[in-house]
Amino acid sequence: MTAQHTGGGTDARRALELLWGAEPRPRRGPKRGLSVRQVVSRAIELADEHGLASLTMRRVAESFGVTAMSLYSYVPSKDELVDLMVDRVAEPSAEPGPPGEDWRAGLERHARTSRQIYHRHPWVLEVSMGRPPLGPNVLAGLEARLSTVGGLGLSFEDQLAVINLVDDYVHGAATSLTGVSLLERRTGLSAAQWWEQYDPLLEEFVDFERYPALTAMWEALGPTEQRTDFEFGLQRVLDGVSRFVESSREKGT
Amino acid sequence: MTAQHTGGGTDARRALELLWGAEPRPRRGPKRGLSVRQVVSRAIELADEHGLASLTMRRVAESFGVTAMSLYSYVPSKDELVDLMVDRVAEPSAEPGPPGEDWRAGLERHARTSRQIYHRHPWVLEVSMGRPPLGPNVLAGLEARLSTVGGLGLSFEDQLAVINLVDDYVHGAATSLTGVSLLERRTGLSAAQWWEQYDPLLEEFVDFERYPALTAMWEALGPTEQRTDFEFGLQRVLDGVSRFVESSREKGT
DNA sequence: TTAAAACTCGATACAACGTAAGTAGTTTGG
DNA sequence: CCAAACTACTTACGTTGTATCGAGTTTTAA
Known part of the structure; x- marks a missing residue:
């Protein structure tokens, strides 16, 4: 590996x-x-x-x-x-948005596109992108993001910070979302089956008195679905960006 | 592997x-x-x-x-x-916060603790946590998060969504932050050295006219430091959560 | 007290990995 | 037309996780 x-x-x-x-065509061998x-x-x-x-x-x-x-x-x-x-x-991240798209719609679109990519190709999440491959699609994706936040009057540093914030959230959320289904295939055990294995044993080892909030939640929800809600998080993130953009505008004027 | x-x-x-x-003490062999x-x-x-x-x-x-x-x-x-x-x-994530800590300070503390863990033990980021080990520290960490957001009048689903949002962001940001320094050690090449290799070659392959925003940024900043600002993103995320909590309070009352 | 069961640890072995090295055969430029 | 350049195959090496087996050690049951 x-x-x-x-x-x-x-x-x-x-x-x-x-x-x-x-790929230069004229090659010698067979x-x-x-x-x-x-x-x-x-x-x-x-x-x-x-x-x-x-x-x-x-x-x-x-x-x-x-x-x-x-x-x-x-x-x-x-x-x-x-x-x-x-x-x-990364090809889809190069696609242009609709004309007249504002920054929030643009960031939303980029986020959903990335999520699609991670969904279709979960292995991308396992690849550390500290030094991304400088290919046409990766570059086009970055260009698209930059042009989305380019009209907000932010410094380049702040533009990058906003882009990275959204990308980081999407990456993290996709990792959570994908992890579960990935494990189902890797271990051949569904999440429900896995819980069935552990649930009865837990009471044997765990003193639930020490985890009151956790216990209350498990009793209310059942431990079955602990899914991350991608859209919920995305909207909160964009709300946060929105507040930043507004306060940044006030200062700038 | x-x-x-x-x-x-x-x-x-x-x-x-x-x-x-x-570990039951009475074992038979040597x-x-x-x-x-x-x-x-x-x-x-x-x-x-x-x-x-x-x-x-x-x-x-x-x-x-x-x-x-x-x-x-x-x-x-x-x-x-x-x-x-x-x-x-995961032991540090079980530590209790100061008395009277409000939800925002609590989430901030949890986020910084996680970031510390990822910083000290970067390999944790490579481990998919779709089914976390149900050990004392992992459970205590979840308990601590739940009790931090427990007093906000949110549904259990919303509590989990908020916790997952912050965790997902921290995970994603830590992945970015760690990726760079991890690669420096893995390849023996510093980020600057790496860029020195690629920078001159890029002009040979890339038509920069197609990436105006990217070009402008690289000219302004230099490609050297593309660091993710952890605190910036965290504050935006918490701003977003804050807005959600407020609007949720209005509805609830 | 003693025999058997349960355990630890070492040695050996296997399939699978990325890829180095060498070879035989094929295409093409001089 | 031949030598250089290229492709694809065979072999081989070092590394991985871990199955298997055997020898020696400690505890338990009789």
Whole structure:
């Protein structure tokens, strides 16, 4: 397991060539049986279905009927492959919003788009983006966010802070939301089944007197659904941003 | 790499016994050279220093001068070990707040405590908590949060939604914050060095005309520090919660 | 008191991982 | 037309979690 992060490649030029699709056609050897695009697409499919932990070079290769080492003529390492996967699935974040869209609607749209991406490709959440792949879609996504908050009269620092705030919330909420269903597939146990296992045992080990609020809640709600409400949180976050924008306007004028 | 998540163990009773420290003393065989506490502590130290990916049963064992398989008499699997580690580092979240603390101060304190935990133990962020280990500290942390928002007249659902919102933001922000420094150690390249590699190459591949806002920002700020401001985001989130609490009070009265 | 059961720990082994190295065969530029 | 460049295959290495087995140790039951 080498790649749990992006930007791990050693050859920056090669990485950018791959990200921006600069594949010079005239190559010497035998015709290639595959393309980088194909490899990346298949890798995404496999990761979507079985998770990042199960995404191995061997499996990607096998799905094409070639050996693992063959892939290394398309992609220098698994790290680079993950970079390419991340930029590929970021495609929707580059889509333009409707004309006349105000900042709040724009941030909402970006947030929902990200949530969609995380929902469809949960493995993205496992990839640390400390150094995002500088591909067309990742850059376009950032550009779109910046232009959404660009007209508010905020400093660049504040613009970035607002964008990061929303992105951080979405990332965190998506992690919670996805974690549950991910575990159901990984362990083969539904959340309900899991609770059935633990619920009776808990009383044996836990002194519930020490957790009155928790006990009250479990009795009222049942421990079944502890779902994070994405929209609720998003609206609170945007309310907070709204207040900041307003007070920032007052000062600025 | 089996354990990137908690709650993966197969024997629920054994898991709870370990979490709640129920180690029945009269055991038959030779005296044990170690204790579960020791093993968990050492594993945390190693994960703090070298990351979760480098935390292997062999390394933990070697640090005690025993073989990898010896550990399996203390802990049934690496999954369970990670569960124990998570509950252990959650200890600070059980600490009580000052008397008379209002809800906002309480949520702030919980958020900062979590951020501290993530800062000191970045590997926790890599562990999916879809099914948190039901140990004393995790439970106490949830109890503390619930009692913080318990006096606001919110429904249990709304209480949970508020708690999850703050936790989700903190998790997301911590992931951003930690990601950068984590990569510096993992790749041996500082963020500045990394940018130096990519910056000149970018102009070769990227048509900056297509990213005007991004270009303007990079020219103004330089791409060096794209840090997430934890406190900024936290205050916006709490502002949002505040508005919700107020409007909820109006309705409720 | 003693035999058996229960336990710890070490040695060995296996399948799966990313990928280095080497080879055979194919295409193309000089 | 041949040598350089390229693809894809075979092998191989070191690492991972952990199953299995065996030898030795302590406790319990008779």
